[in-house]
Amino acid sequence: MTNKGKGSKSQRILDVAEELFALHGYDGVTMRQIAKGANVDVALANYHFGKKLDLFYAVFNRRAEVLSSWRREALLASREKAAGKPQTLEQIIEAFLLPLKVAQESGDPGWRNYLALLAYVMTSPIWNKILMPEVFDKRVGEFVEALKSALPNARDDDIHWCYQYVSGALALTLAQTGRIDRLSDGTCLSSDFDAAYDHMIPFVAAGFRAVCGD
């Protein structure tokens, strides 16, 4: 066989693990649940990915590099489009958010699950320290640099606080808790990422200007 492609059993294990980890967290999921969801014996997950912790890492890393490189490309493309002139705040933020929007709307439910998993990792005091530095923190550095160019008089700490707010707003959106559906009586939908991102860009741009502007 040697089939590790799309739809293979090892991929199905990753997909199911991704969905369950995103919903219940690392400790809320058992190897047997994952195996059952993938229609596979428990031992197979161990055979392919080692221990439960390694499986968790495998799930997280599978799409981390992909997403991170999309972000890098989006930021580069945005810089090119500005053609030498400094990018506007809105352009920078848009470039930062675009890959997430694309992933969400790719049609692949795996991406939606992954972004919910990312929100779980971002907000967890434990996993954050372990998983965020390796891949995502570097991209944030580039983003912060771009922001500094657009806000030349900003203090470093002001920018970082504002970045934390963006990060939090984003995480809660990716988490898909369904709370906005409830609070707005169905006027807003957690699943409506177009609306989420369209509102987020002017919101955080104005926030940055208010805190870091001249």
Next chain:
Amino acid sequence: MTNKGKGSKSQRILDVAEELFALHGYDGVTMRQIAKGANVDVALANYHFGKKLDLFYAVFNRRAEVLSSWRREALLASREKAAGKPQTLEQIIEAFLLPLKVAQESGDPGWRNYLALLAYVMTSPIWNKILMPEVFDKRVGEFVEALKSALPNARDDDIHWCYQYVSGALALTLAQTGRIDRLSDGTCLSSDFDAAYDHMIPFVAAGFRAVCGD
């Protein structure tokens, strides 16, 4: 004995459970860990609080009503202070955040743990649906009404999206992940709630105006 006051064994169980649940989540904590942390037999936690799930609810509810009433009072006090005139956006947001700041800086480490637990519940797709409606969602309704008064031309959905961003920014701050310390090379500290709230108020006020303003 009949001592259920501060420092009693049942209170110690709640305190330890609060800290561990906030750090590791519901499934990441065992009854035996809690008992050990409280220097108490496992069976005692069951005797006082019933099943593990009931203990979790007891931990969450212990401070939920307190915090929620503080919020109500802060909003009322802010409205009174405005003396008939419509409150400014900043005043409304300040009233919304003030109780959390007070709790954080109360010196009681239990409150810091509880707010991290609140962040965990807010961002969890599972617990959010179960625990947020009962106490906190109602207070949000009052907050949204106040915002509508300050932003008379705002659309309902705009306000709710903006509220979600505030909620996310707040949750990530309460979660105390330590990420801002890392990203800013120590310039900003997760534990510095004064800075967190002082930056957050102008940030979200400007965001609201940009999205919901005239």
Next chain:
DNA sequence: CACTATATTCAACGAGCGTTGAATTTGCAA
């Protein structure tokens, strides 16, 4: 003091956990 209710511990249960070594199946190469 004796009585009683509450608080706390002790000891153990059955179930489910992650993990593993051996057996079996599968797919490809010779």
Next chain:
DNA sequence: TTGCAAATTCAACGCTCGTTGAATATAGTG
């Protein structure tokens, strides 16, 4: 077709989990 390595399942291990019933300690009451 035979041989071999990868993939998959089977069966079981030792352990820890949440929970419980009985035993013990503690504190207030008469």
